[in-house]
Amino acid sequence: MAIDNRPLSPHLQVYKPQLTSVLSILHRITGIALAIGTLLLVWWLIAAASGPDYYDTAQRCIGSTMGRILLLGWTYALFYHLANGIRHLAWDSGRGFELNTAYLTGWLVIISSIVLTIVTWIAGYVVMGGS
Amino acid sequence: MNLQTPLGRARGLGSAKSGTKHWWAQRVTAIALIPLTIWFVVAMISATGNDYNNAQQFIGNPINAILFILLIVATFHHAQLGLQVVIEDYVHNKPMEIGLLIITKGTVIVLGLSSVFAVLSITFGVA
Numbered sequence: 001m002a003i004d005n006r007p008l009s010p011h012l013q014v015y016k017p018q019l020t021s022v023l024s025i026l027h028r029i030t031g032i033a034l035a036i037g038t039l040l041l042v043w044w045l046i047a048a049a050s051g052p053d054y055y056d057t058a059q060r061c062i063g064s065t066m067g068r069i070l071l072l073g074w075t076y077a078l079f080y081h082l083a084n085g086i087r088h089l090a091w092d093s094g095r096g097f098e099l100n101t102a103y104l105t106g107w108l109v110i111i112s113s114i115v116l117t118i119v120t121w122i123a124g125y126v127v128m129g130g131s
Numbered sequence: 132m133n134l135q136t137p138l139g140r141a142r143g144l145g146s147a148k149s150g151t152k153h154w155w156a157q158r159v160t161a162i163a164l165i166p167l168t169i170w171f172v173v174a175m176i177s178a179t180g181n182d183y184n185n186a187q188q189f190i191g192n193p194i195n196a197i198l199f200i201l202l203i204v205a206t207f208h209h210a211q212l213g214l215q216v217v218i219e220d221y222v223h224n225k226p227m228e229i230g231l232l233i234i235t236k237g238t239v240i241v242l243g244l245s246s247v248f249a250v251l252s253i254t255f256g257v258a
């Protein structure tokens with residue numbers, strides 16, 4: 001097979017990053033991050049099922065500064081992937097492919113994921129009484 | 132002109148080696164995850180800082196327990212399908228690819244079943 005002579009498309013790196021391409025790879029990155037982040041949910045549920053000592057340890061780790069930073073990243077990844085996932089589903093139904101629509105929905109994904117993350121964290125701190 | 136070989140046509144498989152089942156399952160789980168994720172975020176906000184007893188009440192509440200289990204099943208199924216695509220895209224060494232696919236599938240099953248078991252044991256007060 002003359003595999004060596006096949007024409008190649010230009011390599012990805014010759015393209016200038018654009019909003020659309022950056023958001024596209026971010027969907028994949030957040031998907032992978034969420035898959036890893038699911039370990040946190042699994043651990044928390046198992047800790048809650050294992051008794052007060054395990055649960056308190058899990059709560060302490062998650063509530064630590066490092067834990068909160070991870071949780072903040074997880075929250076953002078979840079909202080980004082949710083918002084952009086809805087954008088994907090619209091594309092799958094054949095809608096939203098016009099260039100300016102793709103840019104508009106792209107910006108909507110960025111703004112809504114940031115706003116939802118902030119609102120969620122404010123709500124969380126309010127529920128905890130500010131600690 | 133048809134460039135497919137007769138054998139290829141008889142098997143009915145494209146270059147992806149499978150039909151549209153994977154694609155559909157990824158979309159269906161994605162749609163299921165929209166309401167489930169919104170519930171999850173709202174529920175976890177309300178449960179922020181819960182002590183052990185409150186957490187038992189929260190997870191053990193039948194509605195929450197059912198939604199947790201649905202969330203776990205949809206999430207792990209969706210994540211497995213997604214990771215499969217990523218692995219197929221980037222790993223070109225066949226034994227390595229198959230190995231990684233088996234590892235992700237196995238991990239997802241173990242983690243999914245363990246989480247469901249944890250939720251059920253809290254609901255039924257076994258813990």
Ligand code: HEM
Nearest residue numbers: 028031032034035082085088161164165168210213214216
């Ligand atoms: C919150 C609701 C969610 C929605 C609406 C959603 C939607 C989607 C969609 C439509 C795709 C296909 C993208 C494509 O065609 O390339 C996708 C891919 C993916 N999702 Fe989700 N998803 C959600 C939650 C999650 C969660 C919780 C995880 C992980 C635990 C996850 C992990 C992945 C992965 C790993 C991929 C593959 C990425 C890729 O192929 O580039 N998703 N998601």
